[in-house]
Structures are given as C-alpha cells and as structure tokens.
Amino acid sequence: MAASDIKYNAEVRDLTRIERIGAHSHIRGLGLDDALEARVVSQGMVGQTKARKAAGVILNMIREGKIAGRAVLLAGQPGTGKTAIAMGMAKALGEETPFAMMAASEIFSLEMSKTEALTQAFRKAIGVRIKEESEIIEGEVVEVEIDRPEGGSAAKQGKLTLKTTEMETIYDLGAKMVESLSKEKVAAGDVIAIDKASGRVTKLGRSFARSRDYDAMGPATKFVQCPEGELQKRKEVVxxxxxxxxxxxxxxxxxxxxxxxxxxxxxxxxxxxxxxxxxxxx
Known part of the structure; x- marks a missing residue:
C-alpha cells in the first residue's frame, strides 16, 4: 500500500462522563404512577411491585428532607432486583444525584486497601453543589463570518452576529473564539451562550424560527425560544x-x-x- 493511500481522520470530541453499559443500563425510574402504585412494565422495571412501592415512599421522604443523614439497606436473595431498585431510585431523583455501583470483586486489590475502596465508593455517592455567578452572552446566531488567511501563518479572525428579541450586535472574534465556535459547529440559527471569563461556548439548541430549515432532524436536535432582553447578562451556574x-x-x-x-x-x-x-x- 502506498503512503498516499493512507488517510488520517482527526476528530475533536468533547470529554464526557463515560457510563458503563450493563444489566441495568435500561432503567429510567421506578415505574410508579401518581398514587405510588407500581405499573406492570414501566421505565425498564418489571415485577417486585411491593418493593418498588416502598422505594417510592422512601423517594418522597428524601424529596421532603425527612431522612437526611440516614441510610437505607435493601436486603434479599441474589438476583431479586436490589440493584435495579437502587438504580431506579437514583434515576427518579434526577441526573444530579450521584450513584456509585460496585461489585464485591472490585474491593479486593493489591494496590488499594479495602477501607480505601469503600471510602472512595461512599465519597463518589456524595454530591456537592457549587454555585458560581458569571457574565455570559446569550443569543441567537444570525451570521458567522470567518476570515482564513491565504498563507496559513496568520491567526484566524471573524465576526459573529447575535440577536435577542430586543437587540442585535456584531462581535469581533479572535483566534481562540473562532476555534471554539468551530469545535461546537455553531451555525446560523443556533442559540448559544458564551462565558466572557473563560470563552467557553455552549450550544443551547436551535431556534424555533429555523425549525423548518431542514426536513429531517436528528434525535438530539433541541429547539428553544430566542432569548429575551439584553445580550449580556449575569447568570448563576450550579x-x-x-x-x-x-x-x-x-x-x-x-x-x-x-x-x-x-x-x-x-x-x-x-x-x-x-x-x-x-x-x-x-
């Protein structure tokens, strides 16, 4: 094979949390109705109706803050659905609730003591909310212009036009912002948020005004309203x-x-x- 036949494809991917695909990956909740009655098949849960109802009662107590600082032990024979119910409780509480799953074989290691392994498991299951106030620029992208120099040695520059329901502004872009926009694949019609301190670009979704630009959309496409008010605003991020x-x-x-x-x-x-x-x- 000639050297010219070899092609290299370079992709820039975001670093996201990797979730293991296992026996409980399909569970999305406990499968209960408003009266805490277990449905026959719902949210990936089947059977164990009494245990699921009891777990629903515990969930309501957790949301009301009545069992703070206490632990719940699920006991039963192997294969009866203890881990599945625990996974359903974590999913029902929301994505912000940390859930640490481990097997008994993971505790035994030559490089880590059993006490350290259990301590890490407990600390993985305890979450902390950190609040931060930051200045952001939030609006709908009207146009993106990127000037690429012919020689290739000079830095890229460009202009970004953002609008809200009340105003429209043109921003001059440097090389770092051009790279961030290219990484997020920002195009006209996207609603984005730019952190002024770090320059991080977050794509919030597509504008409803551009919903008919394409006949076919992917499942990950999210449509949002055009932001209101000023482009620059202070926002609390958790x-x-x-x-x-x-x-x-x-x-x-x-x-x-x-x-x-x-x-x-x-x-x-x-x-x-x-x-x-x-x-x-x-």
Whole structure:
C-alpha cells in the first residue's frame, strides 16, 4: 500500500462522563404512577411491585428532607432486583444525584486497601453543589463570518452576529473564539451562550424560527425560544461534583484535567515500594 493511500481522520470530541453499559443500563425510574402504585412494565422495571412501592415512599421522604443523614439497606436473595431498585431510585431523583455501583470483586486489590475502596465508593455517592455567578452572552446566531488567511501563518479572525428579541450586535472574534465556535459547529440559527471569563461556548439548541430549515432532524436536535432582553447578562451556574472528584482534583498537579485522566488519586504500590527502599537505604 502506498503512503498516499493512507488517510488520517482527526476528530475533536468533547470529554464526557463515560457510563458503563450493563444489566441495568435500561432503567429510567421506578415505574410508579401518581398514587405510588407500581405499573406492570414501566421505565425498564418489571415485577417486585411491593418493593418498588416502598422505594417510592422512601423517594418522597428524601424529596421532603425527612431522612437526611440516614441510610437505607435493601436486603434479599441474589438476583431479586436490589440493584435495579437502587438504580431506579437514583434515576427518579434526577441526573444530579450521584450513584456509585460496585461489585464485591472490585474491593479486593493489591494496590488499594479495602477501607480505601469503600471510602472512595461512599465519597463518589456524595454530591456537592457549587454555585458560581458569571457574565455570559446569550443569543441567537444570525451570521458567522470567518476570515482564513491565504498563507496559513496568520491567526484566524471573524465576526459573529447575535440577536435577542430586543437587540442585535456584531462581535469581533479572535483566534481562540473562532476555534471554539468551530469545535461546537455553531451555525446560523443556533442559540448559544458564551462565558466572557473563560470563552467557553455552549450550544443551547436551535431556534424555533429555523425549525423548518431542514426536513429531517436528528434525535438530539433541541429547539428553544430566542432569548429575551439584553445580550449580556449575569447568570448563576450550579456545578454538581462528588467528593471523590474533589479529592482527585486536589491530589493532582494539573487540576481539573485529572477528572478525565482516570487516576483514582491513590499512590501506586510500585511507588510506595520504591519510596520504602529509598528511605531504608538512606
């Protein structure tokens, strides 16, 4: 095969949380009606009607804050649906509720003690809300113009036209913003939000005014209203992280990028052995 026949496809993908596909990936809730009665087949749940109803009562107590600081133990024979009910409770509480699933075999490790493994599991299941006020630019994209230099050495520049129901403004774009817009594949008709401090671009969806531009839309396409009021506004953003993620951030020198590296924050056994040998020799 000639060297010219080899093609390299480079793709830029967002780093998202990876969810394992398993026996309980299809569960979306407990499958209860408004009277807390279990449906025969609903939200991926089948059978165990009494247990699902009892779990629904516990869910209402959790939402009302009546069992804060307490734990619930689900007991039963293997294969009776304990993990499925726990997964349904976590899904019913919402995506912000952290849920940590682990098997007994995951506790035994040569590099991590059992106490540390259980401690990490508990801290993965405890979430913290961090509130942040930031200045954002939110509007519907009218037009995106990107000037690409002929030589290729100069930085890209461009202009972005945003509008709301009350105003329309043209912004000059630098190389960093052009790259962010290209990464998100922003086009005319998209409703976006730009964080002024970090320059992060978030695509909120497509405008309802552009809903008939295409005959076929993908399942991930979301239509939203054109924003109202001023383009620049202050907005409170809530970040939900677990205590384990905070531990990983504090244990690594590169900060938040440690969340995507897969490191558990535990010192490896080889490093501990080498440290002990160095200490003994000195």
């Amino acid at each position: 970040h939900v992280v677990s205590l384990h993620e905070i531990d990983v951030i504090n244990s690594r020198t590169q900060g938040f990028m440690a969340l995507f590296s897969g490191d558990t924050g535990e010192i490896r056994g080889e490093v501990q052995t080498l440290s002990a040998l160095v200490t003994h020799s000195t």
